[in-house]
Amino acid sequence: MIYLDAAATSFQKPASVEKAVLQALRSYSSPGRGGHKYAMAAAEKLYELRERAARLFNVADVERVAVTFNATHGLNIAIRSLVPPGGRAVISGYEHNSVLRPLHALGADITVADCPVFDYAAAIRAFDRATAPRPDAVIINHVSNVFGFELPVCEVAELCRVRGIPLIVDASQSAGVLEVDAEGLGADFIAMPGHKGLYGPQGTGLLIASDKARPLLYGGSGSDSKSPDMPPYLPDMLEAGTHNMPGIAGLCAGLAFVEKTGTDKIAAHERALAAGLIRGLRSIRGVRVFAAPDMEHQTGVVSFELDAMGSEEAAGKLADLGFALRAGLHCAPLAHRTVGTAERGTVRASVSAFNTEREIGSFLDAVELTARGAQ
Amino acid sequence: MDSYYLTCRSLTYAQRVSRVLTAARIRNIIVRTPQKMSAEGCGYAIRVSPSSYADAMNALQSAALPPKRVYRMSAGGLFEEVRR
Numbered sequence: 001m002i003y004l005d006a007a008a009t010s011f012q013k014p015a016s017v018e019k020a021v022l023q024a025l026r027s028y029s030s031p032g033r034g035g036h037k038y039a040m041a042a043a044e045k046l047y048e049l050r051e052r053a054a055r056l057f058n059v060a061d062v063e064r065v066a067v068t069f070n071a072t073h074g075l076n077i078a079i080r081s082l083v084p085p086g087g088r089a090v091i092s093g094y095e096h097n098s099v100l101r102p103l104h105a106l107g108a109d110i111t112v113a114d115c116p117v118f119d120y121a122a123a124i125r126a127f128d129r130a131t132a133p134r135p136d137a138v139i140i141n142h143v144s145n146v147f148g149f150e151l152p153v154c155e156v157a158e159l160c161r162v163r164g165i166p167l168i169v170d171a172s173q174s175a176g177v178l179e180v181d182a183e184g185l186g187a188d189f190i191a192m193p194g195h196k197g198l199y200g201p202q203g204t205g206l207l208i209a210s211d212k213a214r215p216l217l218y219g220g221s222g223s224d225s226k227s228p229d230m231p232p233y234l235p236d237m238l239e240a241g242t243h244n245m246p247g248i249a250g251l252c253a254g255l256a257f258v259e260k261t262g263t264d265k266i267a268a269h270e271r272a273l274a275a276g277l278i279r280g281l282r283s284i285r286g287v288r289v290f291a292a293p294d295m296e297h298q299t300g301v302v303s304f305e306l307d308a309m310g311s312e313e314a315a316g317k318l319a320d321l322g323f324a325l326r327a328g329l330h331c332a333p334l335a336h337r338t339v340g341t342a343e344r345g346t347v348r349a350s351v352s353a354f355n356t357e358r359e360i361g362s363f364l365d366a367v368e369l370t371a372r373g374a375q
Numbered sequence: 376m377d378s379y380y381l382t383c384r385s386l387t388y389a390q391r392v393s394r395v396l397t398a399a400r401i402r403n404i405i406v407r408t409p410q411k412m413s414a415e416g417c418g419y420a421i422r423v424s425p426s427s428y429a430d431a432m433n434a435l436q437s438a439a440l441p442p443k444r445v446y447r448m449s450a451g452g453l454f455e456e457v458r459r
Contacts, residue, residue: 034407
């Protein structure tokens with residue numbers, strides 16, 4: 001099967017990731033839970049992960065790098081830290097349910113900074129308008145998980161800095177592909193999964209946190225044990241309970257792969273594949289593609305639909321032909337509402353560093369066959 | 376042999392301290408904080424020799440990474456807090 005669902009999880013991993021996961025099961029116990037060699041080996045690996053992440057995302061202080069279960073976990077920490085019950089948040093029109101649901105649970109007043117898809121300048125204007133009066137937090141998706149639209153994170157970060165508004169960046173689709181410069185952005189929180197563009201195992205994530213962080217989970221941290229409260233410092237404050245050492249070791253190997261390959265090279269590869277994919281889809285009768293006209297602000301996530309059938313049906317037929325895709329609303333109904341695809345959803349193809357031009361060519365043949373068969 | 380224990384607020388902090396000392400070519404080891412030195416419960420400390428202590432403190436001052444507390448422990452296991 002040809003895997004084109006990297007926006008959900010990068011399925012093809014570097015061999016070093018698999019090796020690291022297995023090695024972890026044999027070599028590590030729990031960091032911070034002892035002074036013996038297995039605990040200290042685990043602690044060393046965990047610190048290596050923090051150091052690698054700090055280097056890749058330009059974080060001056062490794063203590064700001066907290067380990068999470070996934071991006072959703074990190075976003076929940078971030079939102080709970082900044083938005084009080086009934087507070088006000090400004091979000092983009094492309095946010096995932098990992099942002100919408102925590103805000104809804106808080107009864108937050110949500111202002112959507114709405115803009116047409118791939119209209120970068122309109123997105124900046126929308127955030128400019130929506131942030132007066134000052135909200136409790138701005139939350140922006142770096143890249144839409146549905147349309148691959150790169151949102152104006154740097155410009156919005158600057159706007160937040162000038163106006164003194166706390167900022168949360170969802171880097172789920174950008175970490176490992178685009179530059180995520182923590183010190184440059186000055187965001188209070190940057191949440192990301194480990195299992196997408198960082199090529200780690202599922203169940204891993206990172207949160208780059210500021211001193212505005214507050215615990216979400218409570219429990220053992222291996223520090224300040226006599227206190228009934230979570231430690232008041234990072235990262236212990238955010239890491240209650242035993243760490244996922246196989247996941248952490250795998251993620252560490254994934255980060256090493258990204259560092260060695262280079263995000264620029266990965267991004268160029270994915271954009272080239274996406275460009276070929278978009279060009280090909282546009283040439284097929286009965287297919288509508290949601291993509292940037294000139295590839296500007298377009299990443300390796302591409303949504304499309306077939307006129308003659310629903311998105312789930314189309315993805316099912318393409319799965320029968322050997323292609324792993326995702327269809328429907330992609331846990332991002334807001335993004336679909338923004339673009340007008342909420343009724344039918346879309347079919348999404350998303351690439352990783354491991355996809356090839358030949359795979360894209362085979363996929364386009366399959367889409368053409370499916371579209372023709374439906375007419 | 377006598378040794379100095381530089382207690383740290385967390386394992387991650389201790390690891391940062393250890394990296395700074397190692398970069399300054401100061402031999403050190405991360406250890407569990409002996410119970411009597413840890414009023415807050417479990418924790419980690421950096422152990423250095425008396426001959427390295429002054430250099431270690433200078434290196435940590437330069438890196439703005441002060442230890443939480445410092446103890447001197449004698450070979451017999453007696454210890455006292457070092458006032459800084």
